[in-house]
Amino acid sequence: MTEPILSFRDVTYTYPGTEEPALSEINLEIMSGEYVGIVGLNGAGKTTLGLCVNGVVPAMLSGTRTGQVVVSGLDVDDYPVREMAKIVGMVFDNPEFQMSQITCAEEVALGLENAGVDVDTMTESVAQALELVGLKGFQERSPLGLSGGQQQRLAIAAVLAMKPQVLIMDEPTSNLDPIGKQEVFGLASTLNQDYGMTVIVIEHEVEVLADFADRILVMDKGKVVMNGTPEEIFGQVDALNVLGLRVPEATELANILEKKGIWKGPKAIRTADAVERVTEMMGGD
Numbered sequence: 001m002t003e004p005i006l007s008f009r010d011v012t013y014t015y016p017g018t019e020e021p022a023l024s025e026i027n028l029e030i031m032s033g034e035y036v037g038i039v040g041l042n043g044a045g046k047t048t049l050g051l052c053v054n055g056v057v058p059a060m061l062s063g064t065r066t067g068q069v070v071v072s073g074l075d076v077d078d079y080p081v082r083e084m085a086k087i088v089g090m091v092f093d094n095p096e097f098q099m100s101q102i103t104c105a106e107e108v109a110l111g112l113e114n115a116g117v118d119v120d121t122m123t124e125s126v127a128q129a130l131e132l133v134g135l136k137g138f139q140e141r142s143p144l145g146l147s148g149g150q151q152q153r154l155a156i157a158a159v160l161a162m163k164p165q166v167l168i169m170d171e172p173t174s175n176l177d178p179i180g181k182q183e184v185f186g187l188a189s190t191l192n193q194d195y196g197m198t199v200i201v202i203e204h205e206v207e208v209l210a211d212f213a214d215r216i217l218v219m220d221k222g223k224v225v226m227n228g229t230p231e232e233i234f235g236q237v238d239a240l241n242v243l244g245l246r247v248p249e250a251t252e253l254a255n256i257l258e259k260k261g262i263w264k265g266p267k268a269i270r271t272a273d274a275v276e277r278v279t280e281m282m283g284g285d
């Protein structure tokens with residue numbers, strides 16, 4: 001984790017026809033191999049920040065962007081969005097909405113076709129990507145016949161086929177049941193830990209971020225207002241509450257016990273850690 005794979009330098013962006021900037025003076029570095037979680041209220045600028053990384057902002061949405069976004073050493077302004085798609089994969093909240101093809105193979109091959117990849121390489125890459133997301137042999141299946149979790153994994157396969165260095169997931173499980181959520185976050189964790197992929201997740205469910213993320217960014221009104229480890233960020237319960245944001249349930253519990261003078265030291269962010277600490281306090285083992 002030594003190279004920054006992503007840098008924002010003084011980035012300010014205003015959508016066309018609006019007055020207030022959606023992003024304001026963002027300075028940020030993300031290291032290769034990091035798993036970064038982004039939280040913030042509706043309208044804080046999380047999606048817009050993600051769209052700056054693959055160049056959709058400003059190339060496709062126009063508006064005015066100042067400052068510089070550098071991804072894997074490339075200035076995003078110098079490359080078309082389809083080139084950036086080979087480096088940055090982006091997955092959104094509604095998997096069904098992302099499905100446009102008759103078969104899973106076609107769905108996964110879409111980006112490769114746009115990139116002009118030959119048929120043999122494409123077949124191979126599609127098979128590899130499907131296997132990686134746990135959909136081995138699904139080539140001829142219809143995307144619409146899959147469960148929500150499978151559909152979202154298929155959407156991830158479609159971006160993985162491009163072998164991106166960065167995977168951005170924008171509330172990837174907001175339409176999924178608990179099993180689907182588990183599938184998607186388990187997969188993202190594997191891609192991060194076993195394949196060194198840089199993962200950026202925009203997510204309201206802070207428990208998931210407490211489990212997986214190396215770093216948390218808190219956004220508010222177009223700015224990154226907090227940036228640190230999950231322990232550092234979620235430990236600041238009052239500051240997050242002022243911003244209207246939740247902390248993990250384990251942290252909420254630790255915070256209440258701290259106010260009663262029972263909990264000492266850093267607050268737990270994961271349920272298992274809270275259980276362990278409470279058990280210790282009660283003299284158990």
Ligand SMILES: Nc1ncnc2c1ncn2[C@@H]1O[C@H](COP(=O)(O)OP(=O)(O)OP(=O)(O)O)[C@@H](O)[C@H]1O
Nearest residue numbers: 015016018022040041042043044045046047048049
């Ligand atoms: N296409 C657009 N045109 C004009 N303004 C936009 C557009 N998309 C977003 N905005 C505005 O930009 C700001 C940031 O929006 P953005 O979608 O990035 O927030 P977000 O943090 O992703 O919110 P949410 O949690 O609701 O997804 C908001 O004020 C929003 O209204």
Ligand SMILES: [Mg+2]
Nearest residue numbers: 046047048170
């Ligand atoms: Mg959003």
